[in-house]
Amino acid sequence: MRVRDFLVVTAALTPSVSADWQFRSRPDLTPPRxxxxxxxxxxxxxxxxxxxxxxxxxxxxxxxxxxxxxxxxxxxxxxxxxxxxxxxxxxxxxxxxxxxxxxxxxxxxxxxxxxxxxxxxxxxxxxxxxxxxxxxxxxxxxxxxxxxxxxxxxxxxxxxxxxxxxxxxxxxxxxxxxxxxxxxxxxxxxxxxxxxxxxxxxxxxxxxxxxxxxxxxxxxxxxxxxxxxxxxxxxxxxxxxxxxxxxxxxxxxxxxxxxxxxxxxxxxxxxxxxxxxxxxxxxxxxxxxxxxxxxxxxxxxxxxxxxxxxxxxxxxxxxxxxxxxxxxxxxxxxxxxxxxxxxxxxxxxxxxxxxxxxxxxxxxxxxxxxxxxxxxxxxxxxxxxxxxxxxxxxxxPWTGRPIEEPAVVALGSEASDDVDIYVSWNGDTQTTLWRFYAEELKGDVTRKRFLGDSNRHGFETHIKVKTSSSGEDYRIVAEAVNENEHVLARSGPVFVTSGKRPLSEEQSSQAFPVTEEL
CATH class of the missing domain: 2.120.10.30 (TolB, C-terminal domain)
Known part of the structure; x- marks a missing residue:
């Protein structure tokens, strides 16, 4: 499995973005509880x-x-x-x-x-x-x-x-x-x-x-x-x-x-x-x-x-x-x-x-x-x-059908094939099930591999999946499914990133090194 690190810089000028991390997939949101x-x-x-x-x-x-x-x-x-x-x-x-x-x-x-x-x-x-x-x-x-x-x-x-x-x-x-x-x-x-x-x-x-x-x-x-x-x-x-x-x-x-x-x-x-x-x-x-x-x-x-x-x-x-x-x-x-x-x-x-x-x-x-x-x-x-x-x-009563796509983040580590996936869709009221896939690029062909599914759990749903350690590049995709098994929306594909914990306020201005893509 290839885990990628990305540059992370939290701007001190935008305190609302330095959120309380209620949601891994939407760290920019800090709703009242x-x-x-x-x-x-x-x-x-x-x-x-x-x-x-x-x-x-x-x-x-x-x-x-x-x-x-x-x-x-x-x-x-x-x-x-x-x-x-x-x-x-x-x-x-x-x-x-x-x-x-x-x-x-x-x-x-x-x-x-x-x-x-x-x-x-x-x-x-x-x-x-x-x-x-x-x-x-x-x-x-x-x-x-x-x-x-x-x-x-x-x-x-x-x-x-x-x-x-x-x-x-x-x-x-x-x-x-x-x-x-x-x-x-x-x-x-x-x-x-x-x-x-x-x-x-x-x-x-x-x-x-x-x-x-x-x-x-x-x-x-x-x-x-x-x-x-x-x-x-x-x-x-x-x-x-x-x-x-x-x-x-x-x-x-x-x-x-x-x-x-x-x-x-x-x-x-x-x-x-x-x-x-x-x-x-x-x-x-x-x-x-x-x-x-x-x-x-x-x-x-x-x-x-x-x-x-x-x-x-x-x-x-x-x-x-x-x-x-x-x-x-x-x-x-x-x-x-x-x-x-x-x-x-x-x-x-x-x-x-x-x-x-x-x-x-x-x-x-x-x-x-x-x-x-x-x-x-x-x-x-x-x-x-x-x-x-x-x-x-x-x-x-209200039925929301957001125009924005679902938000997904996938966290992994070099030591394990386990990947923690978090997904949410702000404003959606119809999703009952999330399906998760790995998309692997083989030459000019993108291959889609089913990883698992999970019933929706509140605003954000979490699932732990096993992934292949073949070393091939792959990205994670989530699909929102309603009670009639109709696919409502599909997230954009995301790479698995290192499973670092959210930044504390003291760490919010630090940057992590970029791992060079091989």
Whole structure:
């Protein structure tokens, strides 16, 4: 067997490449690890993959992940796709969706002010090959926010656009293809600022000082929008601690739910009260419209000192329009009594389970409908760390067919015919089996020799094979095979290299000698 050594130089200018070597075949990837404290039982949890976009928390607790980006995980913690390099800047609202009948990925790409929670950028749509096929932007000169990108009927999208009047928030519906504004609503035209949870005489740095256009008084802070089948909108105003149903025909407020000044359109049962919420969604309603259900993420906190409850909760609320009352249909309290001062979302799954992303608290949970915790994990951090966050998180089905070829590395030694082969395919969801071959060049003819196969094991699969010691040049190739035994892709051929262990940080600038090819 001929083992080749190659020059290896790790550039000190690219610390993300000096990875933690989770994967031999992709040492350039350093995804966050899920710290799973309640393991998923496949018989109880909903089928699907987990979509998050972890990023470092805020000082003084901030650290990691080394590569903040959108990620797809299995609920056993195995990585499916790292979006590093695919989506730049701060990412949010990462999940599958449907556009023009095709299942796609969508995500916000831009910048975010940690102090005020203001985001500027645009929304991307990726196909099943993880190629960007559309950047959704308005024709207007204003940048859209990352708070919302709700695709409606596969054709249009609800977005939020921050305006300064000295400060206002506008919610637009855009045509995805053209960027044309289909509907526009401005909070200042319909909602009185004097009833904000943060009136002008009680400003703090978390909602704007009002001294500049960037630091304007954010009395409303729109952070989610949904649309029902009647064409009306559900608007969440975090700094108003209230939800608003807005007429899609006139823009007028149909009703207000919540608020801290007694101006709610409903009597809200004490067990159903919420504050500083995120991610309000229409769920369903009775045929006569008298009973309506909504979901939301109840932060119950705006800062370490501004709280209405010690911990955050996922919520399903029942609105009785005949009686004018609201009660809690279901409440999903945070495990470990997590308090998320910012961010978060609640997703009702097809099997009636509920998936909750705890925002600033850096965790995700799947509940049974009755509140039993079926799965719980922290995003690359310990319980209560608040050091890694994700604006929203989802559990949804997805089929990925990466355009890039599988990555393979083969490690051997002069002392043995054993070769350790490691293979991965970033974003692939269909491979169930890997086949491995040696390709030997005999004159002008390449001879293919089967070495073995292995069932897929998570993101990276490892197999140890025996090779011939004939001294002929050969290269290793891996083939990805699906459950129907169809070959999906083939890796590029690689030579067997010496089985040196990954470099430590102290060794990362050293170079190994090149063995001259014979």
């Amino acid at each position: 899920l710290n799973i404290t309640v393991s998923a039982d496949p018989a109880l949890v909903e089928k699907g993959l987990i979509f998050v976009a972890p990023y470092p928390g805020f000082p003084p607790t901030s650290h990691g992940p080394i590569q903040p980006a959108p990620y797809i995980f299995r609920d056993d913690g195995e990585l499916v796709w790292s979006g590093i390099g695919h989506i730049a800047g701060w990412a949010a609202n990462f999940r599958p969706d449907t556009v023009d009948g095709s299942t796609v990925l969508r995500a916000f790409q831009g910048q975010m002010s940690a102090q005020l929670g203001i985001m500027h950028g645009h929304h991307l749509i990726l196909n099943e090959k993880y190629e960007t096929v559309k950047s959704v932007q308005s024709r207007s000169p204003q940048l859209v926010s990352g708070h919302e990108f709700r695709i409606i009927n596969g054709k249009s999208a609800l977005v939020e656009v921050p305006f300064t009047k000295p400060f206002n928030l506008s919610r637009w519906e855009l045509d995805i293809e053209t960027g044309q504004v289909l509907f526009e609503w401005e909070a200042l035209d319909h909602v009185d600022p004097k009833y904000s949870a943060f009136p002008l005489d009680h400003l703090d740095r978390a909602i704007g000082s009002g001294r500049s256009s960037f630091d304007a008084w954010d009395y409303f802070h729109l952070n989610s929008v949904d649309k029902d089948d009647e064409g009306n909108y559900l608007v969440s105003a975090r700094n108003y601690a209230a939800l608003f149903k807005v007429s899609g025909a006139t823009g007028k407020v149909i009703w207000q739910l919540g608020g801290l000044h007694g101006n709610s359109s409903f009597y809200v049962d004490p067990a159903a009260r919420f504050a500083y919420q995120h991610d309000a969604r229409f769920l369903n309603r009775s045929s006569d419209g008298a009973i309506e259900y909504l979901s939301l993420f109840d932060n119950s906190a705006h800062s370490p000192t501004i709280k209405t409850n010690p911990f955050s909760r996922g919520r399903i609320l029942q609105l009785n329009h005949t009686e004018g009352t609201v009660k809690a249909a279901a409440t999903y309290p945070a495990p470990d009594q997590l308090s998320a001062q910012t961010q978060g979302n609640t997703q009702v799954l097809p099997n009636s389970n509920v998936f909750v992303n705890w925002g600033q608290a850096g965790a995700i949970t799947e509940f049974a409908a009755d509140g039993t915790v079926l799965f719980h994990a922290y995003l690359d951090s310990e319980p209560g760390g608040n050091s890694v966050q994700s604006y929203r998180g989802y559990k949804l």
